[in-house]
Amino acid sequence: MSNFNFYSYLEENGYQKETIREANGQTFCTNYQKELTDNIWNSLTVHKDKTITGASPKSGIIFKQIVQPTTKKDAEVILGRIEFM
Numbered sequence: 072m073s074n075f076n077f078y079s080y081l082e083e084n085g086y087q088k089e090t091i092r093e094a095n096g097q098t099f100c101t102n103y104q105k106e107l108t109d110n111i112w113n114s115l116t117v118h119k120d121k122t123i124t125g126a127s128p129k130s131g132i133i134f135k136q137i138v139q140p141t142t143k144k145d146a147e148v149i150l151g152r153i154e155f156m
Contacts, residue, residue, distance in 0.1 A: 125153040
């Protein structure tokens with residue numbers, strides 16, 4: 072079993088975290104973004120069901136509600152896709 076923490080990996084790689092809450096205070100989703108160049112950002116959203124959606128500034132949505140990576144290698148591939156300009 073892997074002890075890989077995808078959320079920590081995002082933050083270690085320069086992603087900023089913003090939690091979006093419903094009116095009752097429950098988490099709706101968590102958005103991670105990274106400024107790739109001056110005022111150009113990508114986005115990775117973690118949904119309530121722990122799936123992720125990612126978008127790049129060049130291509131828009133790259134993947135929608137896929138399973139989170141469980142290894143560093145898989146995370147690198149996913150981030151590479153949304154960091155591509």
